[in-house]
Amino acid sequence: MKQIEVVAAVICHNGKFFATQRGYGEFKDFWEFPGGKMEPGETREEALKREIREELDTEISVDTFLTTVEYPYPAFHLTMHCFFCSVRSGHLELKEHENAAWLRLEELDSVDWLPADVEVVKTIKNH
Numbered sequence: 001m002k003q004i005e006v007v008a009a010v011i012c013h014n015g016k017f018f019a020t021q022r023g024y025g026e027f028k029d030f031w032e033f034p035g036g037k038m039e040p041g042e043t044r045e046e047a048l049k050r051e052i053r054e055e056l057d058t059e060i061s062v063d064t065f066l067t068t069v070e071y072p073y074p075a076f077h078l079t080m081h082c083f084f085c086s087v088r089s090g091h092l093e094l095k096e097h098e099n100a101a102w103l104r105l106e107e108l109d110s111v112d113w114l115p116a117d118v119e120v121v122k123t124i125k126n127h
């Protein structure tokens with residue numbers, strides 16, 4: 001089984017969480033936390049900063065570790081490391097995603113998350 005290792009940013013501001021909607025691929029229209037696959041030789045923090053720069057043209061600080069989720073998709077096994085992050089500079093410009101929203105804790109269930117993210121949302125609520 002193919003194994004992929006991904007980092008994801010739970011960007012927080014004023015009690016809200018930044019969620020993005022996938023614009024392409026098998027899971028188009030589902031919501032996720034922005035991020036992507038780690039490249040060889042990168043630390044988790046480096047990979048996350050690079051992905052957010054590429055996807056959102058924004059510099060973040062990676063603040064605290066939240067959780068690592070393991071999820072067996074039919075085509076691959078996902079290991080996803082999630083971190084609370086904050087914006088240092090930039091305006092979260094959507095380069096790849098079709099939509100984004102700042103969600104309050106009680107609004108987190110209002111969007112259709114990727115299957116692996118349901119667990120991340122639960123962890124945020126219990127944090």
Ligand SMILES: Nc1nc2c([nH]c(=O)n2[C@@H]2O[C@H](COP(=O)(O)OP(=O)(O)OP(=O)(O)O)[C@@H](O)[C@H]2O)c(=O)[nH]1
Nearest residue numbers: 006008025027032033034035036037078114115116117
């Ligand atoms: N970035 C991100 N990926 C997630 C989340 N949840 C989740 O299941 N994934 C999965 O993890 C993988 C992330 O890879 P990626 O962001 O580089 O996206 P991708 O598959 O479009 O890669 P590609 O652009 O190289 O084709 C995808 O298969 C995606 O479905 C999430 O919250 N954030």
